[in-house]
Amino acid sequence: MASGRVIVLMGSASDAEHAGRATALLDRLGVPWSLHVASAHKTPERLLQVLAESERRGGARVYLTIAGRSNALSGLVDAQVAAPVIACPPLGSGSWAPYDLASSLRMPSGVAPLVVLDPENAALAAVKILALAEPGLAEAVRSYQAAQREKLERADAALGGGAPE
Amino acid sequence: MASGRVIVLMGSASDAEHAGRATALLDRLGVPWSLHVASAHKTPERLLQVLAESERRGGARVYLTIAGRSNALSGLVDAQVAAPVIACPPLGSGSWAPYDLASSLRMPSGVAPLVVLDPENAALAAVKILALAEPGLAEAVRSYQAAQREKLERADAALGGGAPE
Amino acid sequence: MASGRVIVLMGSASDAEHAGRATALLDRLGVPWSLHVASAHKTPERLLQVLAESERRGGARVYLTIAGRSNALSGLVDAQVAAPVIACPPLGSGSWAPYDLASSLRMPSGVAPLVVLDPENAALAAVKILALAEPGLAEAVRSYQAAQREKLERADAALGGGAPE
Amino acid sequence: MASGRVIVLMGSASDAEHAGRATALLDRLGVPWSLHVASAHKTPERLLQVLAESERRGGARVYLTIAGRSNALSGLVDAQVAAPVIACPPLGSGSWAPYDLASSLRMPSGVAPLVVLDPENAALAAVKILALAEPGLAEAVRSYQAAQREKLERADAALGGGAPE
Amino acid sequence: MASGRVIVLMGSASDAEHAGRATALLDRLGVPWSLHVASAHKTPERLLQVLAESERRGGARVYLTIAGRSNALSGLVDAQVAAPVIACPPLGSGSWAPYDLASSLRMPSGVAPLVVLDPENAALAAVKILALAEPGLAEAVRSYQAAQREKLERADAALGGGAPE
Amino acid sequence: MASGRVIVLMGSASDAEHAGRATALLDRLGVPWSLHVASAHKTPERLLQVLAESERRGGARVYLTIAGRSNALSGLVDAQVAAPVIACPPLGSGSWAPYDLASSLRMPSGVAPLVVLDPENAALAAVKILALAEPGLAEAVRSYQAAQREKLERADAALGGGAPE
Amino acid sequence: MASGRVIVLMGSASDAEHAGRATALLDRLGVPWSLHVASAHKTPERLLQVLAESERRGGARVYLTIAGRSNALSGLVDAQVAAPVIACPPLGSGSWAPYDLASSLRMPSGVAPLVVLDPENAALAAVKILALAEPGLAEAVRSYQAAQREKLERADAALGGGAPE
Amino acid sequence: MASGRVIVLMGSASDAEHAGRATALLDRLGVPWSLHVASAHKTPERLLQVLAESERRGGARVYLTIAGRSNALSGLVDAQVAAPVIACPPLGSGSWAPYDLASSLRMPSGVAPLVVLDPENAALAAVKILALAEPGLAEAVRSYQAAQREKLERADAALGGGAPE
DSSP states (O other): OOOOEEEEEESSGGGHHHHHHHHHHHHHTTOOEEEEEOOTTTOHHHHHHHHHHHHHHOSSEEEEEEOOSSOOHHHHHHHHOSSOEEEOOOOOSSTTHHHHHHHHHOOOTTOOOEEOSSHHHHHHHHHHHHTTTOTHHHHHHHHHHHHHHHHHHHHHHHTTOSOOO | OOOOEEEEEESSGGGHHHHHHHHHHHHHHTOOEEEEEOOTTTOHHHHHHHHHHHHHHOSSEEEEEEOOSSOOHHHHHHHHOSSOEEEOOOOOSSTTHHHHHHHHHOOOTTOOOEEOSSHHHHHHHHHHHHTTTOTHHHHHHHHHHHHHHHHHHHHHHHTTOSOOO | OOOOEEEEEESSGGGHHHHHHHHHHHHHHTOOEEEEEOOTTTOHHHHHHHHHHHHHHOSSEEEEEEOOSSOOHHHHHHHHOSSOEEEOOOOOSSTTHHHHHHHHHOOOTTOOOEEOSSHHHHHHHHHHHHTTTOTHHHHHHHHHHHHHHHHHHHHHHHTTOSOOO | OOOOEEEEEESSGGGHHHHHHHHHHHHHTTOOEEEEEOOTTTOHHHHHHHHHHHHHHOSSEEEEEEOOSSOOHHHHHHHHOSSOEEEOOOOOSSTTHHHHHHHHHOOOTTOOOEEOSSHHHHHHHHHHHHTTTOTHHHHHHHHHHHHHHHHHHHHHHHTTOSOOO | OOOOEEEEEESSGGGHHHHHHHHHHHHHTTOOEEEEEOOTTTOHHHHHHHHHHHHHHOSSEEEEEEOOSSOOHHHHHHHHOSSOEEEOOOOOSSTTHHHHHHHHHOOOTTOOOEEOSSHHHHHHHHHHHHTTTOTHHHHHHHHHHHHHHHHHHHHHHHTTOSOOO | OOOOEEEEEESSGGGHHHHHHHHHHHHHTTOOEEEEEOOTTTOHHHHHHHHHHHHHHOSSEEEEEEOOSSOOHHHHHHHHOSSOEEEOOOOOSSTTHHHHHHHHHOOOTTOOOEEOSSHHHHHHHHHHHHTTTOTHHHHHHHHHHHHHHHHHHHHHHHTTOSOOO | OOOOEEEEEESSGGGHHHHHHHHHHHHHHTOOEEEEEOOTTTOHHHHHHHHHHHHHHOSSEEEEEEOOSSOOHHHHHHHHOSSOEEEOOOOOSSTTHHHHHHHHHOOOTTOOOEEOSSHHHHHHHHHHHHTTTOTHHHHHHHHHHHHHHHHHHHHHHHTTOSOOO | OOOOEEEEEESSGGGHHHHHHHHHHHHHHTOOEEEEEOOTTTOHHHHHHHHHHHHHHOSSEEEEEEOOSSOOHHHHHHHHOSSOEEEOOOOOSSTTHHHHHHHHHOOOTTOOOEEOSSHHHHHHHHHHHHTTTOTHHHHHHHHHHHHHHHHHHHHHHHTTOSOOO
16 A cells, blocks of 8 residues: 655755755654656646656656746646645745735635644644644654653753742 | 544634635545634633543644734643644735744744634645545545645636647 | 737736737737636646647747746747747746746756736737737837836926026 | 742753853843753743742742744743843844844734843843842942943043043 | 723823723723823923833833834833733724734833733733732733633533534 | 925826825924926936926025835935935835835945935925024924924823822 | 847856856857946946947847846836847845845836846856857757757766656 | 035944045046044934034035935935935945835935935946036036946957957
8 A cells, every 4th residue: 555655846956955954854753755857937847747646647746846946836736636735835044035925825615735844843734734634644743742841841941940939 | 433633713703714625625625623712812711621522532633723913822732732833824915914924834843833824724635644544535536636726727728729829 | 911919828818917918909000919827737738739730820929928836838839839938927026026936037058038017018018029020010129218208207297397507 | 938039941952052141141140040051942841840830939020042044932931921131132143143033023913022132231221120030239340330331331431532622 | 009000091082982992801800091182292291200210100100102104102102101001002903903013012122011802801901910919900911811701611601512423 | 595495306297196295394483495397217317307496596495205106216316415305205005115115225235315205205305404494484383292292291191190099 | 241249248247257157158158248347326427328339239139137135227228229128137145135036026117137147147048049040059059959958968877867767 | 715525424433435436536637525423323412413514505505415324314305405416326246235225215305315226336426426517517517428348349249240240
């Protein structure tokens, strides 16, 4: 049986570091993924072929689309597949970041990519979604969340950790 | 067997119209939902109890959190559950909309609500996710997407509809 | 001989009024145009067919792409055709306008739609471009520009119109 | 008798430097403080326990909440305690600063954290508030303000310092 | 003994409605207040006299400064008094609101007005502060907060009110 | 002897109402003015002629330039005349206002229009400047400022008007 | 016969690097260009002479205007010539970039510069336009676009390159 | 006879470099100036004394106010003097610059500081104003403007300098 997987689509090879932060967490939580480069602007025909083939294979899958600046990729992918699409645009830290973000969110009716800014968080959300098909993954999510809590509690304990007097 | 469902959480009773646009599509696509009011700021204890009970019941579920202005609800819910959380903040049309949006997206590590702006689109995304547990829902998604395409094609045909000379 | 023409592509039938302000000027300056509805997100296959056919027919042509919110249409069209593409997004007057604008401008390398905000101005720019193939159109442009100047001079004359004392 | 104090709550251990700029002034003005790490998103149960205990102990107290990005901490704390809450978000210098700020200010009715951007200024405001319970602190505030004035007057005197001719 | 009070200073008589939303809550919670018009730009001498007199009278007091556009009032008042100053700028709903806000927050060192956007919330914060001098007021704050919670719980109960199945 | 005057230049006849708010105060303070329409974009030759003639006539003069959207007029006029130029762009209340403003302020070296947003305030500033050549105008400025102060003092007196108890 | 050419006008000699990124692509695609410095603010008379001479010579031409901050150059040039004008403002990466952009786009009626942000993309758009007069250039455009696609396909192939399993 | 002069008021000694760029041009154009530190927030009484003394001395004068962040200085000074006030806020290059700018411009009625962003340009504007009282200064302004033009013409000549072929 085809197990759940994350299909990572980058709009440019230069997004590889951003994508790598997502796939590192997928590896840690034991979720298979594949990585592809395709541009909604420049290679839409190839992209449509790839999406059609991917949908035909079936199995639980989540798309993770990574495209900066004017993000056409996430909306195009979402409208072509029945699977959920997480948009994780690499916005950088410059003055255009809040403006570029809008291109991932301001969608027409019937186009519904799910936006998460941090790539590690985007991977976590993908795993939460895949857990609907593979309930064992829910345990991995809970462990990850517990580790986050423990990190905070240890930091608090290092400061004394009781209630304020 | 508990079928998949969407848990809609509103931060205020005044968000009911926004939520209603999401639940109308859930009804149309045949997905059960329930609607609740809870504030991360004002009633966090009650909210935590509700989330704990909900998680114990299990079954495929997606949370849809609807809170305007400074959105604390989506992040708090996401960090407390293993299920996916879609944040659909009612931003309104005023000058604060792009600023309020940031409170739904600028999350710390390990907190990963999925943001969709339009409530009908948010419902569509929820159904795409639930389809991982109930593959029959994928057909409903595809039908909805096909209807969107046909609407465009009819509009184009009404203008003459061939390729440009 | 196929004369120069403007291919107006709208992302949604609801952009018809915005497009109509452009085609009204094309009519006035005697430039043929055709009007189409196609979505880069929802109907990319159909859009690609139409563009391929249009390019095969050849002849002087300018594309005028009209798509609001997250504008994927202008970049996709520009990357698929050798002809110039003018993007004229209907931004409306709300708080998202300056943010939505970025999706028409923040393009990757090799994707170069030309942005003009006002639809009548976009039509004027299209005629300026077509005048490279049909020099007679340059006269129409100069007349239009002269009419603009005269309107200002009449307004100034109505105020007395000499140099300031 | 329990003297007045400032309860500093950080959303993350990485906010320690920002908090340290506030506590340095509290030390200088002789006001006791305690420092804690707690996340409204990740550890709300623990946070609620700590707030409940703190409120039971009573005595004059001001909460100083320090949480960046989407600030859920300040609103949650404010709605749970009768004491005043000063929000001092570490906004950094990047392009998201004006957007993140909104999450500290755009509160629902009945939730009223008091926002001050600079951590040393936030500490000064906390001391002004505690002076309502301990009038001796008003003298410390006045001395601090006088020192600010004298610094300006010395700088002016160094430039010549009279009235402009 | 002079009881605690709120000194409301408006930069213009046109701010009276905004101020009235704050004083209505002060009345409801039983806190005395007075209302004044003074401009940091136009009548600074008169303003300084009033502040000096007010400070001499002593007693627990909180200043509530209400000035729109470029807000010079809040910073000037804060730097001249030992009492806490809450800035509640009437920002309106237009495109300048997020820009005007900065003038209430971007203060130099040693100037620390406390910013709250909603006038009713600003009044609540003022009462929280005065409760440090008059512990009886803490009860009024807790009742107000409890009423807020109950309103939410009633709204949730009206929707069915249990945990999600 | 040519007395001081204000030369009001509008980029479009549609700016007449905005200009009228400035000239109304000039009339009230007894300062002569003339009103012209000229576009830096469309009629630069005519504009340059008018400026050259105006400069030749000499006498104390201040230019008041009123052009919305992308304001090329203020910078062009300022760089061509030795007299001071006040830019008073009609920004309107929409979402572009803070963006359009930049075109009046972000000038290259050696181009120095003086920006004032409100047209009545712009007229006041013009009179302050002309008072350098006609000292009698300083009295008119002081009277106007005194009237502003008295209006505030009357509003304060209507509220009771003493110092806060 | 005068072949098609690009007239590059810079508002300042400091824009030379930005312009050089455009002319490098023009060289590569075999399109002649000339480079000039002229300021709409400071040297409008000279600029108008140059434009008048240029228009008299005729031949297929596209103007490429490069002016930062408040961009008056692009609009003035566009209104004076019948040829198309591409505005490519050097916005830099600082906080003013989205604000300065507006001065290139927010044009009055009848003024229609075409905005492209990246200088290499602006050059590509210029060549697309010149191809209307010299159809041979269309081949150069198609080759450039094909090279862009091949670069993406190679990057995808390096990652494995098939459809996702 | 007291000659015209520029009174430079800085809100903080840390603004000295910004002020120095203005006074360098005043020196070059032969205009006397004096430099002072005074804060509208912290030392308003001293500031008011200085302004009163300065106004009593009379003579042609322009105030140049330099205060960053929330600029209360420019508006307070303008409302207290009959002379023109140029506000030249040191905005820096960070993300708050466009927001801080509003505090220099969004003034109430009757308060009319004149805003110029670049300190050298602000000095030029001050000299233009003083030239109304000392016509000899107009020559200095014209020479400075001519030097600006010549610099551009030399840069154009270095590129070949004729009209485009």
